Amino acid sequence: MKMSQMFTKTSKNNPADEVSKNAQLLIRAGFVHKEMAGVYDFLPLGKNVLDKIVQIIREEMNKIGGVEMSLTALQNPETWQATNRWDDEVMDVWFKTKLSNGREFGLAPTHEEPITKLMRNFISSYKDLPSYPYQFQTKFRAELRSKSGLMRGREFLMKDLYSFSKDKEQHDEFYEEISKAYLRIFDRLGLGGYTFKTFASGGSFAKFSHEFQTISPVGEDTIYVSHEKGIAINQEVYNDEVLAELGVKKEDLVEEKAVEVGNIFTLGYKFSEALGLKFIDSDEKEKLVFMGSYGIGPSRVMGLIAEHFADDKGLVWPENIAPAKIYLMQIGEDAKELAEEVYNKLTNQGIEVIYDDRNTGAGQKFADSDLMGIPYRLTISSRAIKQGRFELVTRKNGEIEELTIEDIYNKFMK
Amino acid sequence: MKMSQMFTKTSKNNPADEVSKNAQLLIRAGFVHKEMAGVYDFLPLGKNVLDKIVQIIREEMNKIGGVEMSLTALQNPETWQATNRWDDEVMDVWFKTKLSNGREFGLAPTHEEPITKLMRNFISSYKDLPSYPYQFQTKFRAELRSKSGLMRGREFLMKDLYSFSKDKEQHDEFYEEISKAYLRIFDRLGLGGYTFKTFASGGSFAKFSHEFQTISPVGEDTIYVSHEKGIAINQEVYNDEVLAELGVKKEDLVEEKAVEVGNIFTLGYKFSEALGLKFIDSDEKEKLVFMGSYGIGPSRVMGLIAEHFADDKGLVWPENIAPAKIYLMQIGEDAKELAEEVYNKLTNQGIEVIYDDRNTGAGQKFADSDLMGIPYRLTISSRAIKQGRFELVTRKNGEIEELTIEDIYNKFMK
Numbered sequence: 001m002k003m004s005q006m007f008t009k010t011s012k013n014n015p016a017d018e019v020s021k022n023a024q025l026l027i028r029a030g031f032v033h034k035e036m037a038g039v040y041d042f043l044p045l046g047k048n049v050l051d052k053i054v055q056i057i058r059e060e061m062n063k064i065g066g067v068e069m070s071l072t073a074l075q076n077p078e079t080w081q082a083t084n085r086w087d088d089e090v091m092d093v094w095f096k097t098k099l100s101n102g103r104e105f106g107l108a109p110t111h112e113e114p115i116t117k118l119m120r121n122f123i124s125s126y127k128d129l130p131s132y133p134y135q136f137q138t139k140f141r142a143e144l145r146s147k148s149g150l151m152r153g154r155e156f157l158m159k160d161l162y163s164f165s166k167d168k169e170q171h172d173e174f175y176e177e178i179s180k181a182y183l184r185i186f187d188r189l190g191l192g193g194y195t196f197k198t199f200a201s202g203g204s205f206a207k208f209s210h211e212f213q214t215i216s217p218v219g220e221d222t223i224y225v226s227h228e229k230g231i232a233i234n235q236e237v238y239n240d241e242v243l244a245e246l247g248v249k250k251e252d253l254v255e256e257k258a259v260e261v262g263n264i265f266t267l268g269y270k271f272s273e274a275l276g277l278k279f280i281d282s283d284e285k286e287k288l289v290f291m292g293s294y295g296i297g298p299s300r301v302m303g304l305i306a307e308h309f310a311d312d313k314g315l316v317w318p319e320n321i322a323p324a325k326i327y328l329m330q331i332g333e334d335a336k337e338l339a340e341e342v343y344n345k346l347t348n349q350g351i352e353v354i355y356d357d358r359n360t361g362a363g364q365k366f367a368d369s370d371l372m373g374i375p376y377r378l379t380i381s382s383r384a385i386k387q388g389r390f391e392l393v394t395r396k397n398g399e400i401e402e403l404t405i406e407d408i409y410n411k412f413m414k
Numbered sequence: 415m416k417m418s419q420m421f422t423k424t425s426k427n428n429p430a431d432e433v434s435k436n437a438q439l440l441i442r443a444g445f446v447h448k449e450m451a452g453v454y455d456f457l458p459l460g461k462n463v464l465d466k467i468v469q470i471i472r473e474e475m476n477k478i479g480g481v482e483m484s485l486t487a488l489q490n491p492e493t494w495q496a497t498n499r500w501d502d503e504v505m506d507v508w509f510k511t512k513l514s515n516g517r518e519f520g521l522a523p524t525h526e527e528p529i530t531k532l533m534r535n536f537i538s539s540y541k542d543l544p545s546y547p548y549q550f551q552t553k554f555r556a557e558l559r560s561k562s563g564l565m566r567g568r569e570f571l572m573k574d575l576y577s578f579s580k581d582k583e584q585h586d587e588f589y590e591e592i593s594k595a596y597l598r599i600f601d602r603l604g605l606g607g608y609t610f611k612t613f614a615s616g617g618s619f620a621k622f623s624h625e626f627q628t629i630s631p632v633g634e635d636t637i638y639v640s641h642e643k644g645i646a647i648n649q650e651v652y653n654d655e656v657l658a659e660l661g662v663k664k665e666d667l668v669e670e671k672a673v674e675v676g677n678i679f680t681l682g683y684k685f686s687e688a689l690g691l692k693f694i695d696s697d698e699k700e701k702l703v704f705m706g707s708y709g710i711g712p713s714r715v716m717g718l719i720a721e722h723f724a725d726d727k728g729l730v731w732p733e734n735i736a737p738a739k740i741y742l743m744q745i746g747e748d749a750k751e752l753a754e755e756v757y758n759k760l761t762n763q764g765i766e767v768i769y770d771d772r773n774t775g776a777g778q779k780f781a782d783s784d785l786m787g788i789p790y791r792l793t794i795s796s797r798a799i800k801q802g803r804f805e806l807v808t809r810k811n812g813e814i815e816e817l818t819i820e821d822i823y824n825k826f827m828k
Binding site: 042043072074075100140 | 419420421422423425447449450453454455456457458460461479481482483484485486487488489490502506509510511512513514515519521528532533535536537542545547552554556558568569
């Protein structure tokens with residue numbers, strides 16, 4: 001995309017009302033706009049990154065049998081009264097609203113109840129199981145305080161998959177599958193080395209649930225990492241009994257601050273019982289469906305990645321989710337023709353390029369390229385044209401290469 | 415996709431609580447699920463169709479310079495008080511909600527106010543104009559009655575583009591461009607011959623606005639169509655003065671019932687003035703930005719298309735937006751191997767196929783194929799294998815061809 005077509009601009013100053021680093025950087029770089037605390041618009045560059053995160057998650061969910069659909073935000077009180085989660089005392093993040101005739105609705109903070117009710121239409125036999133519907137959907141949560149930028153929103157995107165199994169055995173098999181899929185996702189998002197499957201409290205049904213925690217100095221959680229086993233334990237279940245059960249020793253664990261980037265829950269019969277989701281098994285007996293739920297917040301993950309990799313010049317996107325691979329700078333009028341040619345040739349090959357074709361000084365262009373965090377910066381200047389060698393800088397480590405145009409094509413057009 | 419992997423099922427009976435034909439059919443065929451009046455989940459087949467409609471609109475918006483972003487549902491009262499549209503007496507479709515501390519929010523029924531305010535960050539000079547941000551976003555409208563299925567939702571998807579121009583001349587040029595883009599969209603959606611650019615009341619600023627109206631017996635609007643000129647006039651501005659201005663005669667117009675599928679508005683300075691969106695022009699004078707807004711509801715259009723083309727057997731999707739091109743039926747165990755082979759070969763070529771691999775009678779499969787409205791039905795049966803010729807039926811006209819497997823590959827793999 002050409003900068004002249006993009007309607008956003010970068011800003012030198014941090015927004016006065018924003019305390020979180022991810023939001024400060026994303027706002028300054030023109031990726032998001034703050035409507036109010038915890039409520040962010042996604043501008044073209046930000047939407048591009050978010051879409052790429054969504055697509056990686058989608059591919060991994062489809063690979064393990066996930067089927068995509070989309071539930072609604074508006075919710076019926078009756079559906080949630082069945083599990084006693086309509087009450088604000090029980091679930092304190094409800095945004096509730098109503099029609100002028102007084103009929104009340106809620107805005108879904110999660111979707112266990114409606115999906116369980118929906119599946120009553122489609123599950124009647126063991127042959128209908130297992131089933132793995134999922135969605136990317138906007139959740140609403142009435143958080144009183146919301147100061148962590150994209151990492152704790154009042155309105156945010158969520159991938160939620162629900163598993164419906166005929167028994168615990170069928171469930172456990174999928175639970176292992178999706179654990180692996182989650183690790184593949186965080187790997188592809190560039191968080192591989194920092195993200196651990198973490199044992200956490202299981203709630204009323206299971207002994208453990210599992211979180212995926214990314215080590216980060218801004219983390220609000222404390223975890224204990226076993227690098228040897230590639231797992232971690234949340235502080236909330238960090239005790240001798242659990243250590244013994246997992247076969248790890250205190251002295252091998254490293255205490256870290258971490259951010260929760262995903263979670264997977266065994267729900268068991270909690271929702272199927274309350275909402276009457278049953279099936280006839282092969283033994284002709286009627287049984288309750290065994291459920292699980294599995295979340296990742298793409299916008300939260302985007303906030304974490306922004307914050308995690310940033311340096312003092314700005315954002316640094318992993319290549320897989322960067323809004324473009326190359327930031328193409330043109331310096332000087334006589335460099336325009338070649339810059340256009342390179343831009344067209346690369347984009348025609350499907351390589352995403354941000355072409356800074358503005359009549360702006362080189363300093364501004366360098367600064368914007370760094371702030372936006374595009375993986376490679378290519379400079380086409382009159383001097384470089386004379387020399388036949390062009391500067392290509394890698395954002396994440398500042399490495400500089402002097403390449404011919406031919407070299408550049410060879411490097412990116414694989 | 416294999417039917418055995420899809421979690422939805424068709425139903426023989428019309429849902430008892432649903433009066434609109436589009437929702438009845440879409441529910442029976444397993445495309446959508448009704449949460450409550452005007453609030454529908456999109457199940458995998460329905461989401462597939464909706465995504466295709468969205469993609470066609472996106473391509474046409476990008477072609478004319480649109481840049482995609484995504485605004486929020488939650489709205490700040492202050493933003494809307496500036497135009498006096500926060501008041502329920504002025505805008506009666508607000509869903510309003512609040513935090514436990516009393517702080518009030520609204521759920522956006524449209525987005526003129528927040529986009530105008532947002533653009534104050536990015537528009538300061540005539541060089542920043544024109545600009546055409548757009549989004550696909552969920553709108554919320556607190557309609558008291560909602561009985562038209564997907565055609566009038568309380569929660570529904572909307573494409574809204576906003577134009578920001580330096581003057582009326584720049585605006586008018588784009589207004590013509592997007593009018594043409596809209597006609598291309600409805601053409602690609604299969605509504606070409608039935609959809610007319612329709613002159614309607616312009617509101618406070620412009621003489622006319624334009625609606626895109628599709629002729630349909632279920633339409634709630636009355637329009638007068640000039641087939642010769644390819645335009646129509648809404649009843650609300652159907653008078654001698656307008657007829658004279660448009661150069662059409664009463665006797666050349668045909669009265670029709672129609673459904674509004676899109677609209678385009680010249681907004682002028684209404685929002686830029688109220689919210690202070692100004693720029694410095696080339697003459698160094700400060701001026702207000704000239705605005706327009708342009709809507710299409712993809713879910714509404716989907717409802718209309720469902721209803722418009724349906725026959726007594728069920729849905730009939732235009733090829734461009736059908737959830738699959740081919741409904742592949744396998745009849746008899748010994749047809750399984752070839753059916754699998756054909757399924758794999760077609761899907762590997764990127765052709766979408768619904769493969770009915772269920773252990774169900776042929777009658778059920780025929781009925782489901784018709785109800786779902788897939789453009790072609792291909793039957794692989796033991797009898798056909800013996801004869802070397804396979805029945806391919808075109809859904810929309812019932813045309814039957816007897817083809818070899820080679821013929822079938824040639825027909826679909828272009």
